[in-house]
Amino acid sequence: MNTHGHGRPGARVHLAIAGIAPARLAIDAAVQLASELGEAIDCVFVEHTDLFRAAALPPTREIGLMAPGARRFESADLVAALRRQAEQTRQALERAAQRSRVACSFEVVRGELLRAAIERSQPDEIVVVAAQGLTAQQMPLDAARMLDALERALGRRLQTWHGVPARPSVPVSRAVQASRAAPPVAAGPRPLALQRATLAAVAPELERVLRRLGGTIVAGPNGDHG
Numbered sequence: 001m002n003t004h005g006h007g008r009p010g011a012r013v014h015l016a017i018a019g020i021a022p023a024r025l026a027i028d029a030a031v032q033l034a035s036e037l038g039e040a041i042d043c044v045f046v047e048h049t050d051l052f053r054a055a056a057l058p059p060t061r062e063i064g065l066m067a068p069g070a071r072r073f074e075s076a077d078l079v080a081a082l083r084r085q086a087e088q089t090r091q092a093l094e095r096a097a098q099r100s101r102v103a104c105s106f107e108v109v110r111g112e113l114l115r116a117a118i119e120r121s122q123p124d125e126i127v128v129v130a131a132q133g134l135t136a137q138q139m140p141l142d143a144a145r146m147l148d149a150l151e152r153a154l155g156r157r158l159q160t161w162h163g164v165p166a167r168p169s170v171p172v173s174r175a176v177q178a179s180r181a182a183p184p185v186a187a188g189p190r191p192l193a194l195q196r197a198t199l200a201a202v203a204p205e206l207e208r209v210l211r212r213l214g215g216t217i218v219a220g221p222n223g224d225h226g
Contacts, residue, residue, distance in 0.1 A: 011037070011039045011122075011124075011125060012034075012039055012040050012041065012042045012121075012125060013030050013033050013034040013037065013039050013040070013041050013042070013125070013126045013127075013128065014041075014042050014043075014044075014117055014120055014121040014125060014126065014127045014128065015027070015030040015041055015042065015043040015044070015093070015127075015128045015129075015130075016043075016044050016046055016113055016114075016116050016117035016120075016127070016128070016129045016130070017043070017044075017045050017046065017089055017113075017129075017130045018046050018048055018113045018129075018130065018131045018132060019045065019046060019047045019048060019082045019085060019086070020048075020082075020085070020132045021130040021131050021132040021214070022130070022132060023089050023092060023093075023130055024092070025130065025191060025216045026128050026129070026130035026191065026216045027089075027092055027093050027096050028096065029128050029191045029216065029218055030043070030128045031093075031096045031097055031099075031100050031102055032100075033126055033128070033218070034097075034100070034102045034104075035100040035101070035102050037126075040102065040103035040104060040105070041093070041097060041102060041103070041104040041105070042104075042105050042120060042121075043089075043090075043093055043104060043105065043106045043107070044106075044107050044108075044109055044116050044117070044120060045085075045086045045089055045090070045106065045107070045108045045109070046109055046110070046111060046112070046113045046116050047079075047082050047086075047108065047109070047110040047111075048110075048111070048112065048113065048211075049110060049111060049112065082108075083108070086108045089106075090106045093106060094106075112207055113129055113131055113207060113210070114129060114199065114203040114204075114206060114207045114210075115203065115207075117129050117219075118199070118200050118203060123196065123197075123221065124221045125221075126196075126218065126219065126220050126221075127196060127199065127218070127219040128191070128216070128217070128218050128219075129210075129216070129217050129219070130215075130216045130217075131210040131211060131214050131215060131216075132214045133210065133211065133212050133213040133214025133215070142190060143190040143191060143192040143193070146192045146213070146215045147160070147192055149213055150192075150206070150209055150213070150215075153209045153212075153213070154202060154205055154206065154209060156202070158194055158198050158202070159194065159195040159197075159198045160192075160193055160194055160195070161193040161194055161195045161196070161218070161219065161220040161221075162193065191215075191216040191217060191218045192215060192216070192217050192218070193217075193218045193219075193220065194217055194218070194219050194220075195219065195220065195221075196219040196220055196221055198219070199217065199219040
């Protein structure tokens with residue numbers, strides 16, 4: 001359990017990870033924020049309903065690297081693969097949380113990524129989401145490039161988030177600062193930080209774009225105290 005002592009009683013950092021998403025960047029961001037804020041992490045591993053719809057279609061086939069030809073893709077295989085990933089994600093989160101002395105909980109649900117994240121959190125709580133895109137590159141997009149890609153896909157500007165308005169005395173890690181003019185970070189990609197109201201307002205459209213592009217997003221309370 002974190003001993004910083006400056007978090008609000010009951011407040012949590014909410015982490016939502018799509019069943020096929022790489023989780024390291026999102027876990028690191030959530031643990032760092034929870035440690036700084038003195039809050040616990042509520043993590044939900046989302047088995048996206050679209051995966052099961054696709055698996056149920058007659059033409060769906062699975063091609064294995066070591067197996068000849070294609071075989072019928074069974075829903076039971078999908079469930080088993082997702083549960084293995086869920087267990088790996090749970091273990092990674094618990095290791096990271098333990099190192100930073102942060103309390104965490106973990107649950108597996110079936111649904112949509114952004115809806116699950118928003119429904120589990122309060123308006124003044126922080127949300128971290130991670131999605132694997134269908135056209136994901138080997139290296140995830142840096143925050144500035146991801147912001148540009150999302151704005152082009154959505155056809156609108158998105159409000160970035162640069163602080164914790166309700167708790168201005170708490171420092172916010174530079175790892176979750178987003179800026180259009182910021183150069184790429186040599187140590188690796190940063191999550192994109194958006195205002196939470198923006199995330200909620202464009203959730204259905206953003207869900208579709210994230211499924212294509214992938215990426216990690218941190219959403220904080222409205223306002224800019226950067």
